[in-house]
Amino acid sequence: EIVLTQSPATLSLSPGERATLSCRASQSVSSFLAWYQQKPGQAPRLLIYDASNRAAGIPARFSGSGSGTDFTLTISSLEPEDVGVYYCQQRRNWPPLTFGGGTKVEIK
Amino acid sequence: QVQLDQSGGGVVQPGGSLRLSCAASGFPFSTYAMHWVRQAPGKGLEWVAFTSYDGINQYYVDSVKGRFTISRDNLKNTLYLEMDSLRAEDTAIYYCAKGFAEYFQHWGQGTPVTVSS
Numbered sequence: 001e002i003v004l005t006q007s008p009a010t011l012s013l014s015p016g017e018r019a020t021l022s023c024r025a026s027q028s029v030s031s032f033l034a035w036y037q038q039k040p041g042q043a044p045r046l047l048i049y050d051a052s053n054r055a056a057g058i059p060a061r062f063s064g065s066g067s068g069t070d071f072t073l074t075i076s077s078l079e080p081e082d083v084g085v086y087y088c089q090q091r092r093n094w095p096p097l098t099f100g101g102g103t104k105v106e107i108k
Numbered sequence: 109q110v111q112l113d114q115s116g117g118g119v120v121q122p123g124g125s126l127r128l129s130c131a132a133s134g135f136p137f138s139t140y141a142m143h144w145v146r147q148a149p150g151k152g153l154e155w156v157a158f159t160s161y162d163g164i165n166q167y168y169v170d171s172v173k174g175r176f177t178i179s180r181d182n183l184k185n186t187l188y189l190e191m192d193s194l195r196a197e198d199t200a201i202y203y204c205a206k207g208f209a210e211y212f213q214h215w216g217q218g219t220p221v222t223v224s225s
Contacts, residue, residue, distance in 0.1 A: 034211045036153075036212070043203055043215035043216065043217060043218055044212070045215070046212060046214075049208070049209070049211050055213070085152075087152065087153055089153075089211065091210035094167070095155075095158070095167040095168070095169070096167075096169045097158075097210060099152055099155070101152050102152045102153075
């Protein structure tokens with residue numbers, strides 16, 4: 001089973017700042033990694049798939065990069081509505097499909 | 109637009125059974141794989157089960173194998189999760205999700221399942 005480790009656990013930033021979230025895989029997942037956003041009380045939403053492709057309707061301030069074992073989700077200029085928990089997920093080797101533990105993004 | 113309307117959650121005693129439903133609309137249901145994903149209270153996301161577009165192939169996370177069954181009715185555009193021998197650790201919000209290359213493209217609203225005596 002591929003284990004995904006996300007860091008930091010919590011990120012507290014001011015509006016307009018750049019947010020950088022990390023996801024590290026226990027073995028290579030090539031580019032088969034996605035990012036999801038879950039706002040409080042809501043279902044998750046797909047943001048990025050295959051490491052760097054934005055899903056439909058996702059604002060351009062969200063971008064993904066990386067391959068192999070190290071991946072990054074960047075929010076170029078944090079908006080108040082971006083608060084929530086962000087999860088990475090791999091599909092390189094399954095079952096099972098696995099998620100990281102999440103990074104909570106807060107606004108200062 | 110894509111809609112996934114879930115029903116069937118509730119409170120059940122340990123060892124009991126429950127069936128979740130997920131009614132799909134706004135897309136050609138019979139051509140898409142579907143998944144169940146759960147989230148225990150205050151915890152992260154855990155993939156539970158997969159069914160291929162035609163219902164022929166199913167995969168499960170080890171912790172539910174032999175107890176949960178994923179199925180679909182492509183004539184009714186509905187996905188199901190039959191849960192038997194429920195345990196306290198199965199307590200979670202359960203989401204159905206439309207598959208997209210083994211990612212989760214659209215999600216239902218979630219339905220809570222509580223296993224408690």
